[in-house]
Amino acid sequence: MPDLPNVEAYDEVRMRLAPNPNGPWHLGSARMPAVIGTYKEMYDGWMLCRFDDTDPETKRPDLDAYDEILDAIDYLGFEPDEVVKASDRVETYYDYARDLIDEGGAYTCSCSGETFSELKNDAEACPHREKDAETTHEEFEAMIDGEYAAGEMVLRVRTDIEHKNPALRDWVAFRMVDTPHPREEASEYRCWPMLDFQSGIDDHLFGITHIIRGIDLQDSAKRQGFVYDYFDWEYPEVLHWGHVQIDAYDVQMSTSTIKELVDSGELDGWDDPRAPTVASLRRRGIRGEAIVAAMTELGTSTSNVDLAMSSVYAKNRELIDDESDRAFFVRDGVEKTVLGGPDVGEPPIHPDHEDRGNRSIPVGGAVLVEPEDVPPNGKRVWLKGLGPVRHTRDAFEFTGEDLDIVREEGVDVVHWVPADENVPLRLRTMEGDETGHAEPGLADYDTDDVVQFERIGFARVDDHADEETVAYFAHP
């Protein structure tokens, strides 16, 4: 990752994650802790996790999301030095608003949004702009006391009504919200700060030195700059990055879209393998580290980027290949009687580590192989770890030949499982479920263990139910 700007000017690099707890994280959200957490490590800095939960209505917080997000950060391998919720800090925002009014930096306004918007677009002040501080104080206290309904009164920051960028003209700092906040502790507040005010105040109070945020907040620094000027504060260094899109997913990466699909049952949950979420990758056995590595490689450019899942897979494969045991899983098995040969197949647990020993798979007189692996009649195939067989009518006849037939005669090596003694398994993938049978030893793996199904790919063991074992496919 590129160096952060102007690091020398600060004693310590202090950054913050500012998630909105309105749902579990999609993969795009993971970029924030991945990059900011990595910078924290690079500079031996400090990191705050601040839940920006100041909208009880439109972006209504989901009470479970607070912990789910902290859990996701932990899975990615980072730990915030401090965790706060903006909804616990409302009194602080009120205090700074009062100071701002004293400085002449804010006024209460009862224009409708529409009315004000028209005036603003013409660079014209509304009649409330010249209100004296005393009246503003009275009306702001009335806002705090909940004496107005939503839409009746706001507190605006007095910026520059003729600023050439209309986005910066006298923006709203506080508004009324009728809907109570879902958190018990914050449910009495009706006067809520807007993001630009809340975030601007907090960034200063927590001594944040470097802010990284999305291009959707490109104007925030300039907006907040007016408040910083009134208070004579220094604005932190700020970087903006573009949106991340991820190939390989049909589902749009947005909290609200995923929420709808989960609610309607089209997705089995936030960790459905088809969902572009942190929980989904986690259930598939993909390491948080792999996500972080792929995310940090994207850098922090302001243009929108496409993250290729193959990049995440490549990082993850690097992490797990050496330690993942090998196993056989036969999809849609075709049964073949085996005539002759050993009673037990003994493929290695890991081809690169003889010391880990071999698996022991009983043949039991018949095996299952995948339909595509059944050779034409009269042709041979090598059952991995067991030996060579010739397909004759409906049976596999053991031929006893040497391994050289694989090396020199191009006989294919295929995986197999006993027809009787095996583990029925459902492999959940992004393209849907695959059913089949795994070798008997798979029953001994615990939930969360990751194995490589030879010639198929890596998968995480999810659950051993009575009727079948469930595993989640990670990647080839």
Add this chain to the structure above:
RNA sequence: GCUCCGUUGGUGUAGUCCGGCCAAUCAUCUUGCCCUCUCACGGCAAGGACCAGGGUUCGAAUCCCUGACGGAGCACCA
């Protein structure tokens, strides 16, 4: 409409500030070969890019202008 920002191979990225060492880095990807009782891992090789047009200059991916394309903001959302 107003205001910002961006554009290097399929994807991401380095280089752009301080023009030449860039016929452009690294990773991923694709293909071929080698290794291999896996189509994994490993090894080798190949493929593929400076948005366009002008200008400045001995020399431009890098500087200037114009245009195209893409993105963002102008919310009592975050």
